[in-house]
Amino acid sequence: xxxSSNPTVSTSTATGVQPAATATATSMxxxxxxxxxxxxRPPIFGKDDNFVVACKTTSFSSKxxxxxxxxxxxxxxxxxxxxxxxxxxxxxxRGDFPWSHxxxxxxxxxxxxxxxxxSHMQSSHADILTKIGLQRAKWFGEFTLSKNNAALPVLxxxxxxxxxxxxxxxxxxxxxxxxxCELLGLEATGHEPYTDEALDAQEAADRLELDRxxxxxxxxxxxxxxxxxxxxxxxxxSEGSSSTSANAPGQGTxxxxxxxxxxxxxxxxxxxxxxxxxxxxxxxxxxxxxxxIKLPLAAIDLGSLYTWLDRTLLDMERSLGRYxxxxxxxxxxxxxxxxxxxxxxxxxLNEPPRGETILPPRxxxxxxxxxxxxxxxxxDRFEDFVMRPYEENIFxxxxxxxxxxxxxxxxxxxxxxxxxxxxxLFSPGYLPSYTDWGYTSEHYNPNRxxxxxxxxxGAPRPVFQSSNPKVTFSEACSLFxxxxxxxISEAMDGRVTIPSNKRQGDVTPLFATKFxxxxxx
Numbered sequence: 397x398x399x400s401s402n403p404t405v406s407t408s409t410a411t412g413v414q415p416a417a418t419a420t421a422t423s424m425x426x427x428x429x430x431x432x433x434x435x436x437r438p439p440i441f442g443k444d445d446n447f448v449v450a451c452k453t454t455s456f457s458s459k460x461x462x463x464x465x466x467x468x469x470x471x472x473x474x475x476x477x478x479x480x481x482x483x484x485x486x487x488x489x490r491g492d493f494p495w496s497h498x499x500x501x502x503x504x505x506x507x508x509x510x511x512x513x514x515s516h517m518q519s520s521h522a523d524i525l526t527k528i529g530l531q532r533a534k535w536f537g538e539f540t541l542s543k544n545n546a547a548l549p550v551l552x553x554x555x556x557x558x559x560x561x562x563x564x565x566x567x568x569x570x571x572x573x574x575x576x577c578e579l580l581g582l583e584a585t586g587h588e589p590y591t592d593e594a595l596d597a598q599e600a601a602d603r604l605e606l607d608r609x610x611x612x613x614x615x616x617x618x619x620x621x622x623x624x625x626x627x628x629x630x631x632x633x634s635e636g637s638s639s640t641s642a643n644a645p646g647q648g649t650x651x652x653x654x655x656x657x658x659x660x661x662x663x664x665x666x667x668x669x670x671x672x673x674x675x676x677x678x679x680x681x682x683x684x685x686x687x688x689i690k691l692p693l694a695a696i697d698l699g700s701l702y703t704w705l706d707r708t709l710l711d712m713e714r715s716l717g718r719y720x721x722x723x724x725x726x727x728x729x730x731x732x733x734x735x736x737x738x739x740x741x742x743x744x745l746n747e748p749p750r751g752e753t754i755l756p757p758r759x760x761x762x763x764x765x766x767x768x769x770x771x772x773x774x775x776d777r778f779e780d781f782v783m784r785p786y787e788e789n790i791f792x793x794x795x796x797x798x799x800x801x802x803x804x805x806x807x808x809x810x811x812x813x814x815x816x817x818x819x820x821l822f823s824p825g826y827l828p829s830y831t832d833w834g835y836t837s838e839h840y841n842p843n844r845x846x847x848x849x850x851x852x853x854g855a856p857r858p859v860f861q862s863s864n865p866k867v868t869f870s871e872a873c874s875l876f877x878x879x880x881x882x883x884i885s886e887a888m889d890g891r892v893t894i895p896s897n898k899r900q901g902d903v904t905p906l907f908a909t910k911f912x913x914x915x916x917x
Contacts, residue, residue: 447485450565450776451916456908463893465822465846468854468904478915482558484709494717498549498708502667502727505540507622510659513537513630517656528690530657532581535756536664539763541728547741547771551734552723554775557706561844566778567853567903567912570845571701571733573821574797576694578786579732580665581757584817586692586876599687603679606651606658610676621672622659629655658682665697668724668832681830692828692876699827699872701725702838724832732759735767736785740774743767748793758786758793783847787897797821798850798897805892818894820876822849828872835869847902850895854904855911 480486488495506514514537518525525531554562561568573584613624629646646652655674661682662668662675685691704725711721735742736758743765748756774780786795797818805815826837846853867875895901903912 445489446773446776447565454566454778454912454916456903462904463850463852463895463899463901464854464904465843465849465851465892466857468906470855470906478556478563479558482709483554483556483563484712485553485563487709487713488553493713493715496712496715496717497720498552499720499722500543500545500548500725500727500730501669501722502724503663503672504543504727504731506537507626507659507663509623509626509632510663511537512632513626513656516630517653521653521656524653524686524688527688528685529583529693530660530685531754532757533660533664534754535581535760536660539756539760541731541759541762542743542764542766543727543731544734544741544743544767544769546768547734547738548730550771550775551730552705552708555705555708557709559841559844560702560705560839561841562775564778564781565776565916566781567847568844569737569781569783569848570842571698571729572842572845572848573694573698573840574786574849575733575736576698576729577817577821578796579729579736579757579759580694580697581755582665582694582697583690584692584694584820584876585690586695586873587690599683602651602654602683606654606679606683607676609646609651609655610658610674610679614673622663622674625655625659625674654679654682654686657685664728665693665726666700666830667726669722675832677832678830692873695872695876696828696830697726697729698840699829699836699838700831701729702827703829703831703833703836706838728759732762734771735762737782738771738774738780739782740780741767741769741771745790755793758790761790783900784850784897795897798895800896800898802896802899803894805894815894819892822846822851825875826867826872828869828876830869837866837869837872839866847900850897850899850901852901852904853907855906 480490487493514534518531518534522531525533551562554564556563556568559568561570576582577584609628610625613628627644629644629649629652631642631644631647646655658674658678661678662673666675666678668675681691704723708721708723711723715721743762745761746763746765748760786793787798789795803815805819822842823840824843825840827840829836829838841856842849844853844856
């Protein structure tokens with residue numbers, strides 16, 4: 397620090413009165429040390445930790461009426477126990493490594509000159525953007541979601557890399573496909589089927605050209621923002637002095653739509669490093685989408701978020717408290733989930749615009765609302781968690797997936813298109829993931845958080861076996877096509893009752909008396 401080289405920092409006058417400049421420098425050092433102590437503190441505190449205290453007082457109701465998501469496993473030897481080494485807060489509690497402050501670097505707003513281009517592209521290509529499920533992206537340029545940096549590290553500290561759930565004293569919860577669809581306005585299903593076939597000649601040429609344009613816009617400094625790429629493809633005539641001024645070089649070309657989709661993916665959905673410029677590794681996906689090949693963007697976004705959260709534990713283990721961690725997980729999705737499920741830490745709601753044919757995503761409700769409320773005491777209080785935040789009609793929003801009455805669906809045979817997205821929400825399986833480390837897939841275990849869909853929570857089966865490895869990115873994408881009824885989890889064979897949007901799930905006696913107490917022990 398600069399103060400360490402100042403010999404007057406620790407000196408005083410003969411009369412014992414410290415000079416003003418010295419006092420200021422000393423107070424700055426003290427403030428910095430206090431700031432470091434605050435940010436380095438773990439969100440857990442040994443025997444006085446809220447998790448430990450809440451575990452001793454956790455109790456469950458007895459209104460169980462048996463609406464299970466699959467069969468409950470009665471054999472304790474086969475329960476899906478939580479290995480403590482997979483949960484960040486437990487590793488910190490054991491003293492495996494110290495806490496490192498997490499900087500959530502993904503932006504929460506749009507590039508400076510994006511709004512006008514966004515409006516132009518949404519009106520010019522409305523049909524194809526609707527076909528691929530990006531019609532609500534028109535709102536991405538209209539709102540900013542401020543991240544709650546006091547609460548997010550506490551939320552992330554409860555993440556378990558084995559189960560892909562957050563661990564609280566009262567049970568498990570997670571970010572589900574329903575959260576992604578509601579908060580970001582994406583769709584759960586994709587193209588039928590998705591294949592990763594080789595590019596044809598035209599697509600290969602387009603890829604090379606769009607990649608060249610991205611490289612030229614980024615420049616040799618590698619510090620350029622999205623602005624050069626946007627300016628290459630769009631010139632806002634309202635900003636110029638003459639309405640007859642020439643268009644931008646790429647405006648109206650066949651690459652304009654892929655470039656627009658590339659910005660949408662890089663900035664708002666599949667965020668990564670660097671966070672302030674288009675991701676050239678997403679050019680392929682952008683070209684596919686621009687050709688009308690619908691991908692399961694909600695699943696890809698959620699799988700990528702899981703990958704980022706998994707990396708947090710590994711990065712903290714490597715850091716050993718020596719430096720802050722940079723995390724590029726989708727901040728809008730994380731913050732939106734935090735606010736809808738923990739209203740006690742949420743910012744005040746906005747009222748969405750009325751009279752719009754296309755509603756903004758639910759995350760718009762927190763547009764430009766700032767909250768610094770902490771989660772450290774609320775995360776382990778069951779009464780502070782909202783299991784089904786989308787069941788009530790808020791302003792002009794309705795419950796999109798669940799209806800007022802329960803519905804029966806036959807799993808393993810053809811499922812009607814309106815029901816398929818609903819079944820996919822709570823079907824265990826795989827999520828396609830694409831981050832800076834490439835294409836992969838992540839395990840999806842909503843059966844461990846059945847109450848978030850209105851089911852009752854039983855003692856879950858093991859997460860997965862060693863004989864059940866991850867699938868490829870393209871295989872995971874194909875599981876979300878409209879012909880993927882055969883791929884739905886074997887644990888759901890037979891008839892499944894889809895709960896109503898009002899039903900609040902409970903826990904089974906086996907979960908309450910044996911499984912969860914054994915986990916906590």
